Amino acid sequence: MARIRTTVDGLVYEDDVEPRMLLVQYLRERLGKTGTVIGCDTSNCGACTVHLDGLSVKSCSVLAVQANGSEVLTIEGLERDGQLHPMQQAFHDNHALQCGYCTPGMIMQSIDLLGENPDPSEQEIREGIEGNLCRCTGYQNIVRAVQDAASKMKPGASPTAEAGAKQTVAGGGA
């Protein structure tokens, strides 16, 4: 057993863990943070993405002991005072999910992307989330959601900007 001390979503935890315990297992099984999901088990899919000391990682490819002394942010730590994070809200507004399984990882990676590049082009968004697989959406609405969040998270962006305004029903002929 190894003693670890981590800050997860703003709270400090101390635990004895087996060295072989993966960070994703620790989050889910010890801390009950099941918002972070296990997808592929081969480090491909990115569903388990969390932030470790401010940088996105696949928590199935990090040992819990490697997170000792570190700060972890999961999808469960994004909400503030009952308000969704702008990226969560953008995924909701743009219907950027169908089954939703990839969503926690997609959102964590998209937030990381905007931290690096607050105003990414469509191509840069696609490359920024290349480590996250979605088998439902074809990525179109995910890219739209990230663009939407980027426009709202920009310094000075209007908080009243209408989300998804272009998604009106076509035609009618009247």
Place this chain on the structure above:
Amino acid sequence: MIPAQFDYVRPTTVEEAVQALRDGGDDAKLLAGGQSLLPVLRLRMADPSLIIDLGGIPELKGVREEGNEVVVGAMTSHYDVTRDDTLRQHVALIQEATKTVADPQVRHKGTLGGALAHADPAGDLAAPALALDAQFVIAGPNGTRTVAAADFFEDYFTTAIGEGELLTEIRFPKYTGWGARYEKFNRVAQAWSIVAVAATVKVDGGTISEARIGLTNMAGTPVRARAVESALVGQSATEDNVRKAAQAAAEGTSPTADADAGSDYREHLARVLTGRAVLAAAG
């Protein structure tokens, strides 16, 4: 899957790591960023009795200039390599190749030294290290020794790092002002290279005066495309000249055949990608 049980130590100096290797014997395994090792452990393709985590050794991290060299600590992350101004200025090729490794999450955690020591023939950093004549500093029970890139990569997943030793630094000569390009051909995003070409060239007044080219996944180890390099020197960097010289790219290679590509197709890719890489590097 969950890895098999192992003991875990986290040394804080290279000396302690060498001691841990000695104590751990044959069955100890070094953990760098873990982006290749953890998947292997989870698949139980390896079950070491001791994991020595190098993540707590500050002296193994960071980039510094030393005279005519740029020295990169083995535990410097891919992410830090891609953002480093000294490397951008003097060793652009390693930075260009590192930008293509896996995906952002893996680049945050994975390290230059870990990738080079893993020596996967489809890995992206060995070919540029070879093309750049990098020097590998290896620490062991008898102190440190330095191995040239040409001698470091011995075979599939096999390097000159011996029992009880660890890679501490990679030293690159400066290639200030050289153009650089890593052309990678893979099937889908974040997949391994089927073939890739690392090219860096020095262009003086439109004429290529020096060229260095390394090939990824064209043999069990990275390969220099020396025939192309010598054919390029003294040529003006036109598309015709470069494509003609690139026809020699597969000389001296022994590419594997697998589900992604046959050997002859890999040879074709080497020629095409070499042309593209050199043209982009010279542009």
